[in-house]
Amino acid sequence: MSTKSTTDRTRGVHEDGGAPINIGHLRRARRERILSWVMPITLLVVAICIWEFLVRYHEIPKYLIPAPSLIAETLVRDFASLMASSWFTVKLTFLSLALAIVGGVLLGALFALSRPVELSLFPFAVILQVTPVVAIAPLILIYVDSTFAALLICAWIVAFFPILTNTVVGLRSADHNLRDLFTMYRATPWQKLRYLLAPSALPYFMAALRVAGGLALIGAVVAEFVAGTAGQHTGLASRIIESSFRSEIPRMFAALFLVSLLGIVIFLLTSWASHRVLGHWHESEIRREL
Amino acid sequence: MTGDPIITMNRVSKEFGDVLAVDNMSLSIREGEFVTLLGPSGCGKSTALKMIAGILPLTAGEITISPAKGNAEHDLGFVFQEPTLKPWASVFDNVYLPLRLAGVGRSDGEPRVREALKEVGLSRFARSYPRQLSGGMKMRVSIARALVSRPRILLMDEPFAALDEMTRTKLNNDLMQLSDDHGLTVVFVTHSVFESVYLSTRVIVMAARPGRLVADMPLDAPWPRSEDYRTSIEFTDEARRVSETLKGTLHVDEIDH
Numbered sequence: 001m002s003t004k005s006t007t008d009r010t011r012g013v014h015e016d017g018g019a020p021i022n023i024g025h026l027r028r029a030r031r032e033r034i035l036s037w038v039m040p041i042t043l044l045v046v047a048i049c050i051w052e053f054l055v056r057y058h059e060i061p062k063y064l065i066p067a068p069s070l071i072a073e074t075l076v077r078d079f080a081s082l083m084a085s086s087w088f089t090v091k092l093t094f095l096s097l098a099l100a101i102v103g104g105v106l107l108g109a110l111f112a113l114s115r116p117v118e119l120s121l122f123p124f125a126v127i128l129q130v131t132p133v134v135a136i137a138p139l140i141l142i143y144v145d146s147t148f149a150a151l152l153i154c155a156w157i158v159a160f161f162p163i164l165t166n167t168v169v170g171l172r173s174a175d176h177n178l179r180d181l182f183t184m185y186r187a188t189p190w191q192k193l194r195y196l197l198a199p200s201a202l203p204y205f206m207a208a209l210r211v212a213g214g215l216a217l218i219g220a221v222v223a224e225f226v227a228g229t230a231g232q233h234t235g236l237a238s239r240i241i242e243s244s245f246r247s248e249i250p251r252m253f254a255a256l257f258l259v260s261l262l263g264i265v266i267f268l269l270t271s272w273a274s275h276r277v278l279g280h281w282h283e284s285e286i287r288r289e290l
Numbered sequence: 291m292t293g294d295p296i297i298t299m300n301r302v303s304k305e306f307g308d309v310l311a312v313d314n315m316s317l318s319i320r321e322g323e324f325v326t327l328l329g330p331s332g333c334g335k336s337t338a339l340k341m342i343a344g345i346l347p348l349t350a351g352e353i354t355i356s357p358a359k360g361n362a363e364h365d366l367g368f369v370f371q372e373p374t375l376k377p378w379a380s381v382f383d384n385v386y387l388p389l390r391l392a393g394v395g396r397s398d399g400e401p402r403v404r405e406a407l408k409e410v411g412l413s414r415f416a417r418s419y420p421r422q423l424s425g426g427m428k429m430r431v432s433i434a435r436a437l438v439s440r441p442r443i444l445l446m447d448e449p450f451a452a453l454d455e456m457t458r459t460k461l462n463n464d465l466m467q468l469s470d471d472h473g474l475t476v477v478f479v480t481h482s483v484f485e486s487v488y489l490s491t492r493v494i495v496m497a498a499r500p501g502r503l504v505a506d507m508p509l510d511a512p513w514p515r516s517e518d519y520r521t522s523i524e525f526t527d528e529a530r531r532v533s534e535t536l537k538g539t540l541h542v543d544e545i546d547h
Contacts (some may be wrong), residue, residue, distance in 0.1 A: 175374060177374040180340070181368060181374065183345055183392070184368055185391045186391070187391045199376065199379075202378070230508075281377050
């Protein structure tokens with residue numbers, strides 16, 4: 001009798017999902033998470049301090065290397081004009097990324113559905129990709145009236161390709177047995193896309209999104225460099241060129257800082273989106289318990 | 291309790307390019323039978339099963355499945371060697387799939403999914419994801435998915451081959467119980483003589499190159515079988531009989547390794 005109750009109790013513990021919680025393990029995980037933020041930030045602050053110190057100590061002129069404090073000062077002083085430029089670049093980057101997603105996914109779906117369409121159109125997509133955008137940009141700027149539209153096209157060309165190729169591969173990556181199962185259950189093409197092909201393609205698409213996010217920004221900046229400072233409303237790249245003409249090195253650094261910041265924000269956003277979408281099932285986003 | 295023919299294969303052949311995977315196979319399976327297709331790899335047993343499922347087109351011949359009397363959404367259930375679950379979907383959604391594809395709404399489908407999960411003993415895991423389950427549990431989900439649409443016929447392609455011995459034994463017993471409860475007709479592909487003899491009421495022995503049917507061996511022991519049958523003399527005798535037949539079909543080079 002007493003043996004029986006012991007067994008029951010033991011089983012009860014297991015059924016409550018009660019593997020004893022390893023407190024030391026949890027603590028270590030939290031410490032690691034905090035460290036992953038604290039360490040890089042500390043390093044960055046130290047590096048900036050050293051930079052500031054070296055510039056002051058050696059009295060390096062500001063037209064060679066400006067001190068971080070001066071860059072910060074410039075950021076505040078030129079806040080209005082730099083913000084307007086940032087907004088322009090943000091708009092350009094995100095709009096081109098959005099169009100790259102729409103175009104890449106639609107064309108990718110078309111490629112995945114029809115082999116002839118893929119065979120006839122894919123070479124052109126490749127040509128568009130391998131030709132450096134700097135080389136095409138002047139032509140696009142000549143043929144397209146609106147500067148914004150021309151820049152948009154340039155950034156789009158760069159960001160579009162990874163989304164296209166990954167969507168095609170992703171849509172083809174669905175498990176063969178699951179495909180057979182859908183065939184046996186006489187699923188409609190729409191059901192097959194909605195419940196099998198699209199979810200299978202998601203990990204590939206999210207990986208492409210992370211690449212394309214960075215590329216859209218690069219495309220936007222490069223295109224603007226080619227376009228020069230022409231036009232009233234221009235982005236951060238134009239501020240950099242303009243400052244370089246006037247030898248306003250601190251302002252160049254300030255604009256560069258904002259471009260980097262935008263890149264980081266895009267990276268964090270796409271990583272967050274990827275985690276949101278795949279976190280509950282895909283190997284790439286699951287934290288393994290050690 | 292076997293009845294009218296439910297699956298009829300009439301001179302069925304299947305070619306993949308130059309390879310004759312199934313050669314002129316004729317077979318009639320009656321309602322309520324538990325039939326195993328037994329043979330070495332390359333004998334076309336999986337190909338035959340997939341042709342019955344309508345997944346693979348035939349090169350020649352015909353397969354007829356007698357018209358369904360009930361109002362099941364799907365007449366067939368299929369269980370693959372791998373669990374073949376959607377990793378992004380919960381256990382519930384995986385089992386709900388056949389009903390969803392048949393246009394059954396979520397509120398109508400829910401009790402059916404719960405019942406199917408209960409039958410395979412996974413009621414508590416409806417909200418889990420496949421990666422959180424063991425191999426045996428995933429296979430149970432796969433079986434629940436096959437049964438949720440109340441099919442008459444269950445097709446299984448070496449479903450337990452990748453599982454450990456103890457899990458396989460348990461699943462074998464549960465499967466017999468389930469197919470008896472539902473009056474299912476089961477076609478079960480395996481390369482294990484012992485599994486085929488333990489589970490089925492009839493063993494179809496197949497040979498390779500080209501894939502063909504070589505022997506049709508009914509097993510008379512009372513069914514569903516009990517755990518004791520596994521260690522009985524009758525079981526050993528039947529296993530030896532089937533094993534001899536299977537050996538006779540192999541080429542010499544296949545026996546050597």
